Amino acid sequence: MVTITFNEAVSGFTNADLSVANGTLSAVTSTNGGLTWTATFTPNAAISDSTNVISLNKAGVIDAAGNTGSGMTPSSNYAIDTIRPTASIVVADTALKVGETSRVTITFNEAVSGFTNADLSVANGTLSTVTSTNGGLTWTATFTPKAAISDSTNLISLNKAGVSDAAGNIGSGTTVSNNYAIDTVQPAATRAVSGSVQSFSSGALTLNQQLDSMKAVENKKLLDLALALGSLA
Template sequence: MVTITFNEAVSGFTNADLSVANGTLSAVTSTNGGLIWTATFTPKAAISDSTNLITLNKAGVTDAAGNTGSGTTVSNNYAIDTVRPTATLIMADTALKAGETSRVTITFNEAVSGFTNADLSVANGTLSAVTSTNGGLTWTATFTPKAATSDSTNLMTLNRAGVSDAAGNIGSGSLVSSNYAIDTVQPALARSTTVGAMTLSQQLDSLKATQNKQLSDLARALGAMG
């Protein structure tokens, strides 16, 4: 809320008499005959500026006697920070095999709070809990790919609406990582063929044939001796 109080009731006062830095004002209105005027200030989006002023040109107003104001009046300073948090998301290894993991780094343009794994959507794998060691500017986690998976197109998505900066600005929209490939399918024997192996029945038949031959040979030998 912006309040402009004159030393006496005035007329002719409009927003055209005001110069507003980095924002807009709703139409000025008075409920007490022109002595006190109010308006609502809305800061400009995506602005970070610690030095801002509103300037009133008093030449645009007159009192009941017809006296015109003179000179300008400057407001107290006000700071604006309407820059929403943005980020980059980088996976160190974008081609993962069985037994491998990858470090994931999420770097914001300013320190944020409220960031958890719930703000991340992860394809074909899991992330350890995101942590920051520099006050919320940079966050890291370890990605572990899903077992027995072969997929060359995977993405990680950050929902920025889950984070806010020190000024209370909430992130907007989503951020998608670069593509990463996963191949954690272990080699396996697809078909086994045994050459020359005999079934139990074949083995018994072979044994019988061998025994019969041995008995036949023994009988011939005994006959020759008699």
């Protein structure tokens, strides 16, 4: 509410006599014969400005005697912050494997409150509790991928409707992270490998049998030689 109070009742006063910084004013009205006038101020969207005034050009108003006002009258100062919180989300490791985790950083354009894990949607994994060490401007957590997952397209999404800034502005819309891939599928043995081992084992067994046969032949030759030498003696 904006209130303009004159030292005496005036006429001819309209919004055209006012200069309004960073917003709009509804039509000025008076309920006491022109002594006090009121209107509603609506700030512009997406504005952050700590120095604003409404100025009245008194040349447009006259009193009952016909005297015209003179000069400018400024209002008290008012600050405006109508910028909604925005955010970015960065997943540090974009190719997660078995046993790996990743740091996740959520950075807002200004400090926020009310932000919890309930505001986040996490694909194919879990996120530790988000925490901030700088008053709510930057938040971090650790992402742990699910086991036995192979997916090259994953995002973390933030619903900003759950956060607000110091001025009470509530976030709007959804912010998504960069993409991250997950491959936590463990390697598994196959029948083909098992078969190769069996073939090798079978081959090794045949080789041993061949060695035993060769030893038997050599032993027989030695025995025949001994018998021959004995008959010569």
